[in-house]
Amino acid sequence: MDIYVFEDSEVPSLGPLVAARPACDITIGTSTLYEILTQLGEVRRLLRPHLQQYVEDLAGTRAPYWGCHTDSKHAFQKNSDHVLVVNARLIPNRSSLVALQKLVDANRRGKISDGTTIVAALLDEKEKEKFTQTHLSSNQLPEELLDETDTPFIDNELQLIKSPEDFLTAHEKTIGDMIELAIDSGKYIELRPGIFQNSKIDSSNAARIDDFISVRSGPILIDENVTVGPFCCLDGPIKIGSGTQIYPHSWLRPATTIGQGCRIAGEVLSSVIENFSNKAHAGFLGHSHLGSWVNFGAGTTTSNLKVSYGPIRIRSNTNDIIQTQRQFFGTLCGDFTKTAIHTSLPCGALIGAAATLGGNVTNFIRPLSTKLGDSHRETTATIEQVVTTLDRMMNRRGIQLHQADRNLITALATLSKLPS
Numbered sequence: 171m172d173i174y175v176f177e178d179s180e181v182p183s184l185g186p187l188v189a190a191r192p193a194c195d196i197t198i199g200t201s202t203l204y205e206i207l208t209q210l211g212e213v214r215r216l217l218r219p220h221l222q223q224y225v226e227d228l229a230g231t232r233a234p235y236w237g238c239h240t241d242s243k244h245a246f247q248k249n250s251d252h253v254l255v256v257n258a259r260l261i262p263n264r265s266s267l268v269a270l271q272k273l274v275d276a277n278r279r280g281k282i283s284d285g286t287t288i289v290a291a292l293l294d295e296k297e298k299e300k301f302t303q304t305h306l307s308s309n310q311l312p313e314e315l316l317d318e319t320d321t322p323f324i325d326n327e328l329q330l331i332k333s334p335e336d337f338l339t340a341h342e343k344t345i346g347d348m349i350e351l352a353i354d355s356g357k358y359i360e361l362r363p364g365i366f367q368n369s370k371i372d373s374s375n376a377a378r379i380d381d382f383i384s385v386r387s388g389p390i391l392i393d394e395n396v397t398v399g400p401f402c403c404l405d406g407p408i409k410i411g412s413g414t415q416i417y418p419h420s421w422l423r424p425a426t427t428i429g430q431g432c433r434i435a436g437e438v439l440s441s442v443i444e445n446f447s448n449k450a451h452a453g454f455l456g457h458s459h460l461g462s463w464v465n466f467g468a469g470t471t472t473s474n475l476k477v478s479y480g481p482i483r484i485r486s487n488t489n490d491i492i493q494t495q496r497q498f499f500g501t502l503c504g505d506f507t508k509t510a511i512h513t514s515l516p517c518g519a520l521i522g523a524a525a526t527l528g529g530n531v532t533n534f535i536r537p538l539s540t541k542l543g544d545s546h547r548e549t550t551a552t553i554e555q556v557v558t559t560l561d562r563m564m565n566r567r568g569i570q571l572h573q574a575d576r577n578l579i580t581a582l583a584t585l586s587k588l589p590s
Contacts, residue, residue, distance in 0.1 A: 171211030171274055172298075173254045175204060176312035177218055178287070181259065183486070185334035186504035187459060189537055190523045190582055191236050192217050194258035196337065196459075197427055197442050199344030200352065200391065200409045203262040204238055210254065210274055216312055217258075220581035227574035235505070235564075235575055236462045237430060237445035252277060253298040255316065256290045259330040263344040264351055269326050280324040281316065288316045289328045297321065334484060334502055334520065335494040337459055341442055342425050346407045349389055364388030364406065380418075393430070417450065429462070431567055439474075441500070446567055457498040461505035461523065463563055469512040472519070474500035482518040485534040494518070506560055506579075510542060523582055524556045537586040553583050 175194045182188070187196055192215055194203040207213045215225060228234060254274060260266055273280060273292050281291040293301055301315050331337060352358055358366035364385040367377055375394040383398055388406040392398075396410050399418035408422050411430035416422065421437045428434055429445035436449060439456040443449065447460050451468035458472050475498055476482060482499040484492050501515045504523030509515075514530045521527070522537035529543025538556060541548045556579050561571040 171252070171254055173207050173211045173213045173256065174216055174302075174312070175207055175213060175256045175258050176216035177221075177258045178313040179311055180287075180332070181218065183333075184259075184331060184337075185487075185502050185520050186522045186537070187334070187337060187461060187502055189585075190221075190505045190578060191234070191461070192221055192258055193331065194256075194260075195234070195236050195238055196331075197429065197444055198262055198331075198337065198341050199348040200427060201262055201348065202238060203256070203258065203260055203266075206262040206267055207254075207256060207270075209267070210270060215258075220578065220585065223581070224574050224578045227577060228572060232570070232572050235446075235560075235578075251295055252279065252292050253301070254290065254292055255301065255312070257288060257313070257330060259332070260289055261329045261331060261336075261340045261344065262348075263329075263340070264347045266328055269328055273324070279321045281319075281321045282324050282326045282328055284328055284330045287330060288313055289330060291316050291319070291321055293319065293321060333492070333494075335496050335499060337442075337502065338440075338457055338496065338499065341427070341459070342440060345409070345425050345427060349391055349407045349409060352391060353389060358391055361392070364404075365390045365392060368393050370394075387424070411445065440498070444505070446563075446569075456500045457496075458500035458502065460501075460503045461507070463506050463560060464503055465508045465563070467509045467511040467513060467528075470509045470515070471513075472500040472515045473517040474498045476517060484518040484520055486520075487534075487536075504537065506556060508559070522586070524551065524579065526551060537582055553580050556583075 177193055181193045279292055279294045282289045297319050304315055353366055357369055359369045361367040366389055371394045377392045377396040379398040380400040382400045383402045385404045390404050390406045391409045393412035395413045398416045401419045402416055403421045405423045409427045413430050414428050414432040417435040420435050423439035425440040426438050428443045431446045432443055433448040433450040436452045437454045441455050441458045443460045444462040446462050447464040449466040453469050453471045455472050456474035482494050482496055486492055499518045501519040503521040506524040507521055508526050510528030513528050516533045519533045521535045524538045525535045526540040538551045539548055540551050557576050564571050
């Protein structure tokens with residue numbers, strides 16, 4: 171099955187997590203939508219211009235900085251009768267996977283919506299040709315092209331990410347179910363009570379888990395080459411990606427997902443840490459989502475609850491104050507951001523990509539901003555400063571900076587200067 175996953179016009183309003191990466195490559199539960207779709211066929215992304223250019227510039231020579239595979243280089247199936255088109259804001263949970271599989275198996279054209287928004291569609295050969303040719307030859311958005319098709323609607327309920335807070339809520343609702351699905355599929359086997367290791371792992375890349383740890387609740391999913399040091403406390407459900415190190419005396423609490431190649435210490439609760447990020451020292455991270463190549467300095471701590479215990483407000487990139495429905499809301503932190511030691515992040519903080527922070531931070535930080543405490547005025551990092559730091563970080567992980575990475579940072583700098 172040939173699959174297109176497209177970003178619609180609502181994606182830019184979803185906050186700092188999507189500034190430098192596609193919405194379909196945000197981890198929710200245990201995986202991304204892109205990863206879920208690869209179970210159904212060959213996937214190609216239709217993205218905002220700066221991200222489409224980034225993926226094309228890589229040209230399959232290296233994985234994107236967020237660590238997932240690039241789009242397939244070979245042509246889609248010429249003899250395929252249908253093509254599946256999926257909104258990049260679709261939540262990658264069990265019900266989404268089941269609904270999409272049913273749509274594919276039925277092999278009949280149809281559309282699924284969330285209200286007035288197209289979530290997914292199975293197009294026939296004629297509609298597929300019109301969709302792909304029109305999109306490539308014009309500036310018309312994919313959702314507009316889908317609206318114009320007379321493909322019949324199918325009665326099904328699928329949910330989209332509609333606001334920044336939805337990343338946290340969807341993750342909390344999804345992680346337990348997706349971990350159970352992974353275990354039931356046989357992809358993970360129980361290593362010791364409550365801890366499940368990827369079944370493809372052999373002795374050469376097995377996880378190294380100290381005997382003196384406490385698993386008070388499970389399940390805990392662990393991939394290859396994970397290290398868990400002594401005196402750690404693990405309260406599942408938790409997913410830990412390949413090559414990640416959990417340092418001694420860490421406390422990982424329920425609904426925590428950690429990507430590959432991370433360094434983790436301190437207390438983490440109900441949070442996602444994307445690939446290649448570090449929270450390697452003491453400090454609390456709660457009800458938060460960190461992008462890739464983020465580094466939290468020692469003692470960096472998030473607040474996730476107001477002293478009044480009331481619902482938390484966030485500030486949008488248009489300076490609007492948004493009342494969320496969440497009592498617990500920590501930080502949404504874009505890719506490439508760093509904090510100094512003892513940085514304090516308020517509840518409901520939206521931190522832009524490639525920011526550098528210290529001291530007491532306000533609840534909204536624009537991309538490439540540098541703010542090192544109340545006594546320092548806010549400045550903007552240069553493209554060269556951001557690229558140099560990223561190059562050094564990547565070298566520590568054995569990854570070479572690509573010209574596409576530099577071009578992406580340049581595009582972010584340009585976009586951050588545009589009026590909201």
